[in-house]
Amino acid sequence: MTHLSVKIGTLDLRNPVMTASGTFGFGVEMASIIDLNRLGAVVVKSTSREMRLGNPTPRITETPSGLLNAIGLQNGGIDNYISEKAPFLRHFNVPIIVNLVGYSVDDYVYLAQRITAAGAADALEINISCPNVKHGCDFSVDPLLTFELIDALRKATPLPLITKLSPNVTSILPIARAAIEAGTDGLALINTLLGTAIDARKRRFKLANVTGGLSGPAIKPVALRMVWQAHQAFPDIPIVGMGGITNGIDAVEFLLAGATAVAVGTATFVNPAASLGVLDGLEAYMDEYGIDDVRELIGAVKAIDD
């Protein structure tokens, strides 16, 4: 029997394939399209203290092999999540990871406490890295702030914490180290690369927000590099790798680079069942190469002349 399960802190995943925050809504629409119970975990859209309308439109545009988005964290707020989304999701037998976003340490702690008290998630993903909101990056570029935030959260909740880092930094290692020292159970990387697009004919930006976050296959090389760097530096910390994962082979690449789990984002827009396709592809790969335990793949990439 193929062993697919992995652990992030105390969180058990039946397989390493989860969804990427912001690309799966709150699971409600997806539940009628795919079997949520087959996923390793469902990661929901970033949730904030108050309801947010997000950025003005247009807030999405295409780029070569990529997608620029400036959604700006539109969500119904924590009350709505706890009263409406969580009860729905709890009908399924799949771990729920809530992605939290706030303006201050207080906001995050408040959100974590609410979720914990309500039993409305099995783990928390701490989004310190959204490029599409003002001050969305203060934490993600500053190791001291990151430490302070994760430390406060660590004290506020027993839920496993996964800190989601920004790729828009000179090095992710100082931020990763700060999160680890403060007690994060895992790292999620990468969030989107900051970019923009211009309509030459109109001589205007294509996004109302001017800049947006780049996702999709275009960023896969950068994401793989960062996962590998983080895994080299911190081999014991579980990493949720993401950035352009479209099929099982992409997932294997992230595992080889050092990810313990992977998340499927933009690919879900292209193929609503992409996350399950990734899982099927991973299993097919393991079958083909006679790999019994998915954990054998983690960090197993070798140099070309090794």
Add this chain to the structure above:
Amino acid sequence: MTHLSVKIGTLDLRNPVMTASGTFGFGVEMASIIDLNRLGAVVVKSTSREMRLGNPTPRITETPSGLLNAIGLQNGGIDNYISEKAPFLRHFNVPIIVNLVGYSVDDYVYLAQRITAAGAADALEINISCPNVKHGCDFSVDPLLTFELIDALRKATPLPLITKLSPNVTSILPIARAAIEAGTDGLALINTLLGTAIDARKRRFKLANVTGGLSGPAIKPVALRMVWQAHQAFPDIPIVGMGGITNGIDAVEFLLAGATAVAVGTATFVNPAASLGVLDGLEAYMDEYGIDDVRELIGAVKAIDD
């Protein structure tokens, strides 16, 4: 008559389209394929003090809409450049920009002095940003080192200096500011994004060097964003924009974002005459929209609701 010429410091370009270092060799092979005299400038492969063999192979691999390279600055060294390449290039009526790379301030100063003495270039591009060589990034992530380097070069040569920045930083602005304060005449951005690629079947990295630099259309959104950021912060400093430019419309986008000139890199591999195609496309755009002077486009992008 359409006005296409632009200036970078004292360097006059008959039009804003140049070649990107490392994608045009030393112009020798290209001279039999396209008319070099039509270009704004020819930027040659990075040149170092000693001959370099570069990295082992494979040193190139494909990624979605992109190219990862780990050439590692293979070049014949400064003596070879001055004795063989420059005399050939001087047969043409096109400004020559030599891209310099070294391990130390001394190396760069030495190279600049040799080039200046030999009259072997019309301007220097200072490559402080190559991701494919050990210590290739020390300068590019450190404003103080950047200042020291450009300051020394400023004193060593009267040639216009264009400092080529790395995109692999939290913010390019401190580095750009340091270069400007030290007297650079222009900025070139961006160099390649650091990435990697893994062969899932072989469970090995695809590049012998493990990591490489990502170029091509995939990185255009990031490049445009950085050009725009730099132009917003330093509206008076000419910027050579590059990253995925394939056609005239792409070039217009970079000009609108704030570039004074553009460079065509990876596209030359796909279409040997890509640089001239970009120029033709830029002219066609100006005709279509009745723009008489290319300088009207520089930084002219507007917000969507402006």
Add this chain to the structure above:
Amino acid sequence: MSVLHIDAQVVDNREVIKDHRVITCLAPDLAELARPGHFVNVLASEAASSILRKPFSIYHADPHTGLVAMLYQVKGPTTVGMAHKRAGDRIDLVGPLGGNVFEPDPRPGVHHVMVGGGYGVPPLVFLSKVLGQAAQTPQITFIVGARSKDRLLCQDELAEMGVNVRPSTEDGSHGVKGRVTDVLSEILADDVAVYCCGPDAMMRAVGAMCIASGVDCQVSLEAPMPCGIGVCMGCVVDTTDGIRVRACCEGPVFDARKVVWK
């Protein structure tokens, strides 16, 4: 919601007017589910650098033959890819999409007025067809606008369907010289229900005219539809309730009164 991901076989693909083509494919389950106002999200090709699907209204859907057709304007990567398809090729569709489609006004004897321009015409043709299948054949007027005669879509087909076609062209080369609103203004009355799909400016003008006359008007909005299934929040439109709703799920068809135009 029941969303299908279909690898359909193309059975026909032909130009109807300059740069506009109709692609017909075999997709029985989709043909069964499709209602006027529904759309499908088409993938250019797995290997294309343009990765997003693009939305196309369903133009014809016949549960008996299992055929589904879309009428598309060839302009970018997806539609160029569609134009290259030949009979026998496959086309990758997700659909039917749209949480709110055209709702025929249920009042007996109501006069249904379609107002369409460009690729806004096909979903209204589909609607007219469905309405025409009612036991009591209803009164349908179809106002089609275009720049000139050669840009008018679906003329022959509408004539055959027995609807009252009222073309308008900006250059006067056919029908009324002017805009669709010039025709609509003559028709608006209490017993009218308007269904509109076309360029934003047209829908805005038609909507405003209907609101002013107290006539119900349903508009099918165009927005980028990265996912089409409600999970990306890329397609939102502002409504007069002060909220931002998803055009793919709460639309694409909206009551004109609810729309905040940009």
Add this chain to the structure above:
Amino acid sequence: MSVLHIDAQVVDNREVIKDHRVITCLAPDLAELARPGHFVNVLASEAASSILRKPFSIYHADPHTGLVAMLYQVKGPTTVGMAHKRAGDRIDLVGPLGGNVFEPDPRPGVHHVMVGGGYGVPPLVFLSKVLGQAAQTPQITFIVGARSKDRLLCQDELAEMGVNVRPSTEDGSHGVKGRVTDVLSEILADDVAVYCCGPDAMMRAVGAMCIASGVDCQVSLEAPMPCGIGVCMGCVVDTTDGIRVRACCEGPVFDARKVVWK
């Protein structure tokens, strides 16, 4: 160097053995310039996410008809794209590429021995054809290796050309059971000149055997060819001179003695 960028018209495209096809296109200028060992760089499609051109040896080039053909193995984005082309479609080529191509050994009466495997066979077929056009018909032996009979390429064509075909298959299903080197070892002699193209391991073994026997051997190396025109330094190979040279410009054909195998 005279490099053409050609939008050629496909005139034929057919399978020859499983997963291997021959595409023929009209490219008179290229047909004029092409020599055995030259290759062309093919673009999958402008809209593809795989942006690099891929190199394919010229298999046939006829200056009289203007036709040029490549034999390709369908495996990735470019070759899948090539396989979809039909007569009348266009194919985007850059070529002829290669700064050093096969040099026929000029010694009179020399015995030319081709050793090819897989898609290494086509450039040697081209070479055999060119050699066969000499006034004095030379002696040509063509050793083709494959896993099994159904993988042997160009058999009928070579037979027709009157060359001495010596197939070898690993499973013994046709010709000698074994490898090309098993056949070559019987033939090697002072009056032999070897031209080899195929998988790395084959070229390495053939090269070593020739060097040991003091026989000249030209090998056509495979390397990624991002630009094909000498400007990217992505295709370099190490030589026994201790330098790194470009396979596209200083090759793709090298004297086996110069090659440092990895």
